[in-house]
Amino acid sequence: MKPIFNRGPTLESRLLIVVVLSLGLLISDGLYGVFKPLRSLLTTLVSPVQYIASLPAVFLDASTDRIISQEQLITENEALIQQLVILQADNQRYQSLQAENEQLRKLLDAPIQTNLPKKVAELMAVDNNPYSLQVLINKGSINGVFNTQPVIDDQGVVGQIVDVAQTTSRVLLVSDLSHAIPVRILRNNLRLIANGSGELNLLNIKHVPHSADVAEGDILITSGLGNVFPEGYPVAVISQIKRDEGRPFAMVKATPLARLDRLRYLLLLGQQEMPLAPLSATENRVIKGDLNE
Structure with missing residues (x-):
């Protein structure tokens, strides 16, 4: 019985034929370039x-490059904006430091006695008591601050120390109702007393006779009496004079020269060391007599 399908070459024979053909084609194309035109045509197609x-x-x-470039630009832009903000803040700080430097220079150039110790303090807080005009500064007993120590700014007398803690102190302003300071008129050396009015920018000059040589615009300076404020520091300028013959004294008001509503840096004046006065001949004889007894 004949098979329905004729059996062809075996699988091994087919593989051998394919290998031989492949090797022949490779050799012919490598040596003679038989398929080069066909390969060129196929590449073109x-x-x-x-x-x-x-x-x-x-x-x-391209999109990735653009996205990366845009992200880089955004990042660089944000970094530049941050740097700009920082530089602007630094510029403001430099302007503030420049203003503070100028204020400190003015403060150190104030008309102070060179033989008085000086200490710069900074304002920390303002007392919120409506019946007392006081401020808090950042210097205390560890810094050598003491009670009744005079305090000035670059324009004039601010007040005096009334309470001292370890690291802070309270300053009673010259315009406080309980404060009084001996002064004299710079123009004619007339001695007066400047009393606080309870209002920040107002002083009352009490017990001024109607005949006293006082005029608006006169500068009041410390007289040195009382042994609290050294002599010669500007205190106030007379701003108003009312002479009513029905009153025993004239009503005189003055405006403090210190910027009491804009205090920032203050200058604390130390105590002046007073040299001992030489003893007179009479005092020497008395002392010697006491020693002999």
Whole structure:
């Protein structure tokens, strides 16, 4: 009985034939370039397909580059904005430091006695008691601050220390109702007493006779009496004079020269060391007599 299907070459034979053909084609193309024109034609035909196939990758790469560039620009822009803000803040700080430096220079150039110890303090807080005009400064007993110590700014007398803690102190302003300071008129040396009025920028000059040589615009300076404020520091300027013959004294008001509503830096004046006065001949004889007894 004959088989229905004729059996062809075996699988091994087919593999051998394919290998031989392949080797022949490789050798002929390598030695003689038989398929070079065909390969060129096929490459030409396939190149549009390859270009179209590569377009997504090209677009993706271009988009990625643009996104990266945009992100870099955004990051750089944010960094530049931050640097600009920091520089602007530093510029404001430099302007503030420049203003503070000028204020300190004015403060140190105030008309102070050179033989008095000086200490710069900074305002910390303002007392919120409506019946007392006091401020808190950042210097205390560890800094050598003491009670009744005079306090000035770059314009004039501010007040005196009334309470001392370890690291802070309270300053009673010259315009406080309980404060009084001996003064004299710079123009004619007339001695007066400047009393606080309870209002920040107002002093009352009490017990001024109607005949006293006092005029608006006169500068009041410390007289040195009382052994609290050294002599010669500006205190106030007379701003108003009312002479009513029905009153025993004239009503005189003055405006403090110190900027009491804008205090920032203050100058604390130390005590002046007074040299001992030499003893007179009579005092020497008395002392010697006491010693002999």
